[in-house]
Amino acid sequence: MEATATLTTLSSSPAGVRSSPARTTVASLHPRRLPDPASHLRGAQGPTALRALSSPFLGFSSRRRRSGMVVRAEMFGQLTTGLESAWNKLRGVDRLTKENIAEPMRDIRRALLEADVSVPVARSFIESVTEKAVGTDVIPGVQPEQQLVKVVNDELVQLMGGEVSDLVFAKTGPTVILLAGLQGVGKTTVCAKLAFYLKKMGKSCMLVAADVYRPAAIDQLAILGKKVGVPVYSEGTEAKPSDIAKNGLKEAKSKKTDVVIVDTAGRLQVDKAMMNELREVKKAVKPTEVLLVVDAMTGQEAAALVGAFNGEVGITGAILTKLDGDSRGGAALSIKEVSGKPIKFVGRGERVEDLEPFYPDRMAQRILGMGDVLSFVEQAQQVMRQEEAEELQKKIMSAKFNFNDFLKQTKAIAQMGSFSRIIGMIPGMNKVTPAQIREAEKNVKFMESMINVMTADEREKPELLAESRERRRRVAKDSGKTEQQVSQLVSQLFQMRARMQKMMAGMQGKDTPDMENLMESIKSEEQFAAGTGQPRRKYGNLRRRDLDRMRGYRR
Numbered sequence: 001m002e003a004t005a006t007l008t009t010l011s012s013s014p015a016g017v018r019s020s021p022a023r024t025t026v027a028s029l030h031p032r033r034l035p036d037p038a039s040h041l042r043g044a045q046g047p048t049a050l051r052a053l054s055s056p057f058l059g060f061s062s063r064r065r066r067s068g069m070v071v072r073a074e075m076f077g078q079l080t081t082g083l084e085s086a087w088n089k090l091r092g093v094d095r096l097t098k099e100n101i102a103e104p105m106r107d108i109r110r111a112l113l114e115a116d117v118s119v120p121v122a123r124s125f126i127e128s129v130t131e132k133a134v135g136t137d138v139i140p141g142v143q144p145e146q147q148l149v150k151v152v153n154d155e156l157v158q159l160m161g162g163e164v165s166d167l168v169f170a171k172t173g174p175t176v177i178l179l180a181g182l183q184g185v186g187k188t189t190v191c192a193k194l195a196f197y198l199k200k201m202g203k204s205c206m207l208v209a210a211d212v213y214r215p216a217a218i219d220q221l222a223i224l225g226k227k228v229g230v231p232v233y234s235e236g237t238e239a240k241p242s243d244i245a246k247n248g249l250k251e252a253k254s255k256k257t258d259v260v261i262v263d264t265a266g267r268l269q270v271d272k273a274m275m276n277e278l279r280e281v282k283k284a285v286k287p288t289e290v291l292l293v294v295d296a297m298t299g300q301e302a303a304a305l306v307g308a309f310n311g312e313v314g315i316t317g318a319i320l321t322k323l324d325g326d327s328r329g330g331a332a333l334s335i336k337e338v339s340g341k342p343i344k345f346v347g348r349g350e351r352v353e354d355l356e357p358f359y360p361d362r363m364a365q366r367i368l369g370m371g372d373v374l375s376f377v378e379q380a381q382q383v384m385r386q387e388e389a390e391e392l393q394k395k396i397m398s399a400k401f402n403f404n405d406f407l408k409q410t411k412a413i414a415q416m417g418s419f420s421r422i423i424g425m426i427p428g429m430n431k432v433t434p435a436q437i438r439e440a441e442k443n444v445k446f447m448e449s450m451i452n453v454m455t456a457d458e459r460e461k462p463e464l465l466a467e468s469r470e471r472r473r474r475v476a477k478d479s480g481k482t483e484q485q486v487s488q489l490v491s492q493l494f495q496m497r498a499r500m501q502k503m504m505a506g507m508q509g510k511d512t513p514d515m516e517n518l519m520e521s522i523k524s525e526e527q528f529a530a531g532t533g534q535p536r537r538k539y540g541n542l543r544r545r546d547l548d549r550m551r552g553y554r555r
């Protein structure tokens with residue numbers, strides 16, 4: 001058996017009971033095999049889900065043996081191998097620290113440089129991965145090396161531009177795509193590939209042969225045009241490229257063609273004449289897209305070239321060809337970072353159908369070859385968020401809600417507006433508006449400053465503050481707030497506890513809670529705590545009623 005990971009199964013375990021570890025393969029971590037996160041809210045599998053995810057080290061090497069599960073892009077083979085050695089160095093650590101990731105980071109840096117990524121790009125990549133990895137919260141059930149895989153993946157996606165960069169089409173008249181590039185990079189082939197791609201999208205196309213220096217290029221375009229079934233406009237080798245382009249566009253307009261693709265001359269190197277000619281063609285047809293075709297085999301040079309062309313003529317993006325070759329991937333990784341321009345398409349072969357939009361996320365996954373680990377970490381993050389929310393809800397209900405929870409919750413509000421989700425989980429209380437969430441977010445800093453100066457004991461047991469004026473005074477002094485504001489914060493916490501308990505009692509049929517009033521008072525307390533309004537009542541000290549409740553004299 002290929003068992004490489006141990007995972008405590010939960011599906012058959014009663015909530016809260018850990019079943020005996022069952023050996024399973026990494027395949028078990030496929031999202032479909034993970035507990036449905038929403039089931040926590042329905043109380044099905046409950047908080048055991050995360051424990052279920054607590055697997056020891058997942059043997060990354062196993063993926064190689066499992067056929068069909070991981071598609072490794074050969075082009076990135078070396079880079080992938082270099083990264084693997086980084087993960088392997090983290091075996092057995094409990095969390096990612098600056099110290100323990102130093103060595104793996106060196107491996108990643110080396111792997112990037114070997115893939116022909118430029119030194120500055122590799123350096124800034126390492127810096128941001130280090131920063132994010134060290135600051136990452138430990139997710140129960142997820143191994144530190146898996147978390148690092150996720151961080152590296154996310155940073156790779158960002159490095160390559162984040163989002164897919166779609167072709168832009170003209171609002172009226174034909175869309176003009178001007179293609180430029182050095183000789184032999186695959187520009188003429190790209191003309192046909194693009195036409196084929198656009199035809200599949202239902203757009204009519206015309207190719208314009210403006211490469212007048214190489215007669216064979218015109219013939220090649222004519223043949224390719226015929227192959228993909230699109231007309232090719234040409235005036236031979238005597239006319240000026242800018243005139244050919246202008247006339248071609250006129251013809252396309254008269255035929256109501258959707259897209260005109262202009263093939264321009266390639267040179268052996270960037271020269272003044274080439275740039276001038278491109279500028280002229282650009283001026284003549286005002287293209288919607290100016291795409292520079294670059295060869296992936298040229299690595300970081302391709303990235304520098306995109307930058308240079310952009311500086312000289314202004315381009316909208318790049319098309320990276322020959323990704324099927326044995327290039328090392330440096331171009332794909334560096335173009336956006338070096339030039340600021342996105343890769344819009346990649347060519348993966350000589351056939352007209354071998355062109356596809358560039359998806360940074362898919363490319364990153366190809367590089368890492370770890371789609372399974374990534375979706376596992378994402379699922380675990382999701383489960384953790386759900387569990388935290390559920391845990392917090394329980395605390396509120398059981399009147400154990402303390403300042404630590406309060407702080408955690410207010411921070412969560414700032415991050416994701418989860419207050420609405422918690423409230424939303426309670427029947428009849430799903431009316432939190434985005435404006436209320438924004439208001440709550442504004443309060444975070446204000447409350448945090450007071451909670452931050454409380455002692456660990458005070459945070460755990462808000463009663464200490466409720467009973468001691470001295471403590472409240474100290475918190476006020478240390479946080480730069482008034483004693484009254486501290487009292488109000490303490491009072492607010494107890495009011496919240498009491499209301500939740502009352503509501504729970506109501507839900508159990510002892511009383512009928514007034515949901516509207518509850519929402520109103522929570523809202524006004526939030527405003528009040530932000531120091532934006534007048535206090536509703538005068539508090540020299542906490543109210544008797546709150547103290548009684550806290551001590552259990554009142555319900």
Ligand SMILES: Nc1nc2c(ncn2[C@@H]2O[C@H](COP(=O)(O)OP(=O)(O)OP(=O)(O)O)[C@@H](O)[C@H]2O)c(=O)[nH]1
Pocket residue numbers: 181182183184185186187188189190211214217265266267321322323324325347348349350354
């Ligand atoms: N393997 C592979 N070969 C490609 C790809 N794109 C183009 N080629 C090949 O690269 C060679 C050059 O392609 P062309 O389209 O003629 O290049 P060009 O940039 O138009 O060249 P010039 O007209 O000389 O400027 C041809 O043999 C193509 O078949 C690709 O994505 N993968």
